[in-house]
Structures are given as C-alpha cells and as structure tokens.
Amino acid sequence: MIQTIRVLKLPKIISLCLMLLLVAYSISAQEESFSESIRSKVELLREIKDLQIGDAHVASVSLLPEIYERRNFKPLWTNSHDIEVFFSQAADAYLHGLNPQDYHLTYLQFLQLEVEAADPSDVDMRADFDILLTDSLIRLGYHYLFGKVDPVAIHPKWNMTGDLDDRDPAQVIPNAVDTHILSVTLDSLKPNHFFYIRMKEKLAEYRQIAEKGGWRPVPAGKTLKKGRMGPRVERLRKRLLISGDLSGAATIAELFDENLEQAVRKFQARHRLYVDGVAGKNTLAAMNVPVEKRIDQIRINLERLRWVLHQIPETFVIADIAGFEVLYVHQDDILWRGRAQIGQPYRATPCFRSDIKYVEINPTWTIPPGILTKYILPAVKRDPAYLKNRNIRVLNRNGEVVAQKNIKWSRYNARNFPYILRQDPGPNNALGRVKIIFPNRHFVFIHDTPSKSLFNRSERAFSSGCIRVERPFELTGLVLNDPEKWSPENLDKVVASKKTRAIFLKTRIPAVLVYETAHAEDDGTLVFKKDVYNRDAALLKALDKDIGVKP
Secondary structure, eight states, X not given: OHHHHHHHHHHXXXXXXXXXXXXXXXXXXXXXXXXXXXXXXXXXXXXXSOOEETTXXXXXXXXXXHHHHHTXXXXXXXXXXXXXXXXXXXXXXXXXXXXXXXGTHHHHHHHHHHHHHSOTTOHHHHHHHHHHHHHHHHHHHHHHHHOSSOHHHHOTTOOOOOOSTTOOHHHHHHHHHHTTOHHHHHHHHXXXXXXXXXXXXXXXXXXXXXXXXXXXXXXXXXXXXXXXXXXXXXXXXXXHHHTTSOOSOOSSTTBOOHXXXXXXXXXXXXXXXXXXXXXXXXXXXXXXXXXXXXXXXXXXHHHHXXXXXXXXXXXXXXXXXXXXXXXXXXXXXXXXXXXXEEEOGGGOOOOXXXXXXXXXXXXXXXXXXXXXXXXXXXXXXHOTTXXXXXXXXXXXXXXXXXXXXXXXGXXXXXXXXXXXXXXXXXXTSTTTTEEEEOOOTTOOOEEOOSOGGGGGSSOOEEESSSEEESSHHHHHHHHHTOTTTSOHHHHHHXXXXXXXXXXXXXEEEEEEEEOXXXXXXXTSOEEEOOOTTOOXXXXXXXXXXXXXXXX
16 A cells, blocks of 8 residues: 555656756756846947946946956846845945936836846846946946046046055955945945045035025125124024034124124134134125035045045145145144145146155255246346346256356247256245155145245245145154154254255155145034135036946
8 A cells, every 4th residue: 555655656756856857947047048148248348338228328348347257147146135235335325425326226226126027037137237236336336446537537647546455356346246245345445534534424414404405695795793783694693503603692693793703713714714703705705605515515525535545554745735735644643734835827736646755955946947938037138137146057958057147148038048047055045945855747846935925825826836835844854754863953954054965765655736625624624715726617517427437
C-alpha cells in the first residue's frame, strides 16, 4: 500500500520539478534580456554621446558605460532600499542649494511606480530605470565633489581641480550600491569644511524667513537716524527684527532709538557698508534686496565653496577677493585676518590656487608692461625726474644700469621700449617691504604696500591684480611658521638691512584666491558683499540651468 502511494506521487514531484526548472529558466532568460537591454542602450550612449529616457537625458557619457561594462551589463539597482536611500539623498540636495530635479527625482519616482506595475518581462523599462538611476547618482556625486557649474566657464584662468583621492569612480560608485553604503559614500563627497557647513545652515535660515513671507521694503524718504520718528522707522524696525539684526521690543515702535541704531550698525557691518548707524540711501538699498535674492546669493557661494574646499589641508591662506580680505586658517580656526586691496575691475584679481614657496624681504619691483604703458612712460615724458624721485632704475636687457640722462624718452612707446624699469627696495617701493610668493602664471602674489591709507576705504579695488595686505609681517610670521628663527624682531633686522632676501618655507602651504559675495563668520553672522566684478549673475544662470555633467 505504501509503495503504491509513493509510485502515485512520483509523477507529481517530477511535474513540480519541471515547473520549477521552467520558472528558473524563464527568470534567467528575463535577466539575460534585462542585461541585453542595458547593453544596447549603453552602447548607443557610447556611440552617439546621447541617450534620452522619457524626458530625461543621460549626462554621463563615459563613466556610466564603463561602470556597466565592468559588470557585464548586469543591473546595479536590485535592492529597493538602496533606491529609497538615493531618493532621500537626491531630495537633500535642496539643502545644499542644488535642485533635486537635476537628478531626475520626480521622474524616477514616477518610473519606479511604472516598473512595479509593469510585467517583469518588460526589460526595456527596467533597463531605463536602472540606467537613469545610475546616471543620477553619478551626477549628484559629481556636483558634490566638483560643483555643478564648470568653474573654467566662469573663470577662464581657473586652475583648481578635484578627484576622488586616487580612487576609481567606476569602482567607488557601484560599490556604494552593491554594499549598501550609498549614504556614507555620498556624504564623503560633500564638503565638510566649517566654511561650507555654516553657509548651508544659513541657507536653511533664510529659506525659513522666505516661507514666513520675507521682509517688506522700507519706503524711500529722508535719511533715518537716531531721534527720528514715524511709520518708516517702524518698518525699519520690523525689517531688522526679521533678519536678526535687532532683538527685543521697543518702548515706542516709531522712534529711532539707541537699540535701533546699534541694529543698523550691525546690518551695515555684515553688508560691508560704511558703519555709522544711519539708514541712508545705500543702507536702505541693501535692506530692500528681497530675501529670495539673498537665498540665491547664498546658493551661488555654496557652489563656489564646492569648487575649492575639497582636499584642502588644515592650514592654508585664503584671499577673499570680493571681501577685500586675507585670512590664515589652521585647524578650522581663523588665526589671522587682514584687510586687502584687490585688482581694479579692468585688471581683476584672478581665482586660482598655488602653494606658497617663499617670502621676499625688501623686494625690488620690476614694472610690468601694462603699468609701463599706461602710467610710467607718460609720467616720465612729463617729468624727467619722475623715475629718480621714486628710486626707479633703468636697466638694459643684460641687467646693466643705464644713465637716465642719456635716454631720449620721446622716441619710445610700449612697442619699442628697449629697457627694464626696476624700483629699488625701500618704504616707498610699490610692493612695500615684503611679498609672499606662490608661483603662478598670472604673476599675482600677496604683498605690502606704501598706500596704507587706502585700507580705510570700504571698497578697495585699487591694485593691478596683486593682493595688497595690511600688517603683512604678521602674516609672514605665520606663513614661515618658525617663531624662534623668524620672530618679529628678526624680521625687522632683515628689513633694516635694506638688502633683498628670500626666505623659503620649510613646508609649503596653499594660497587659495576665491571670489565670495557671501560667507558665514565664526560666530554665525552672515555677511553679504558687493559683487565688485559682476560675476554672480552668470554663475546663478549656470547654476539654475540643467547643464548636467559629462564625466
């Protein structure tokens, strides 16, 4: 009886096994078709440098194909949790001033629903979803690491680059998904310097202000100052309360009192205006900039920080061009800061990065062609004693001194001038008594200046491109980083010798020249600056454009 039952059940077992084999074969065939669909789309991308999926364009024309080729075109996104993690990360890009839709977020969420509802045999839809997810991940990581906008397009003289610390992106990106460490990997690509983190926090604060309605403009009229009364004063008070420059309630809302004067001073200081506590034309113009424009200004400068803050060591010198300031940063602290004079708009100070190699005490100044043409030659033709009065020697091309009295200046112009003009060291030397050299093709460096009164101006675009800095020997001492050998007293002795001397650094440190029109201070104060070179508009346009990336 038992044997009979076993015989009867055997065909059913065989049938079940066959059915399982057929299912497995069907699944295997689907997966092969899935990979084949990915392959055909990736090869098309390789061939024509373009692939459109719905309304979305795949931006990565080289890295994405390499990723899939290395894995024999097998799908990358096989875990639903990884997909949800990416969606969350893409949404968080908004917190960094980026647009989540640059990473196809809404379309990918729609496509996910379509894939889930479709027949599993629709491998083309699944392939589209997988490829677009990978492209979006590449794009998001690229934007965090390098910025969305190519800085070379905005600054043709740009020389800063970034990489993955010698890691292979075609390995790092799929590994983040395969090993379920997507959040950790993306977080590692975001700038983590305190300059960036504070600005990100300020973006959130100003967006909260915007969500609550922002601020109303203060109507035009007479200058508002201490003792004045009226509805415009009350409007001024409300404006400064919203931005956090004023705190506490007033006894008389329409009275311009001491507390309101201090709030105006605070506002002026953080907008780099003349600080006098009086709400005049320029101060009111700054107050009446809508909060939405200030949000864009923060976003613009977060992008600029993404360009420069990767792989930055713990010690560096940063020249804030738009802020007319130089800072010495060490271990997330600003140890020194000084006012600076920058290039005039027609000779704008460039943005770049180089390593400080040495400092030169008692420098000479070889007059560059541009200044020779525009200023020096016309001055000498008017006043033959011009060069002598400024300790400027005339040298031939062999470096030999030429007697100025034998030169017939009327013969020469910029094209046929055969000499070199060099100013001797001294307190009136155009470079002052010290210059800090970081070799670069622009011949730009940080130096002292005899024109110290100009540091008192609120806007200081006076130079021919180099950066003039106040208290330069304080910065020199920090850069040399040898207080025993190069104390202020020892540096003074070298200056007193009146001899030119180069002092090389034991360890080179970066000098980073950046253009920031907004930044957050150590205490959290948000500073806005004038766009002295008119660069913000072009960057905002590029930042808001769906330009993609092509790594």
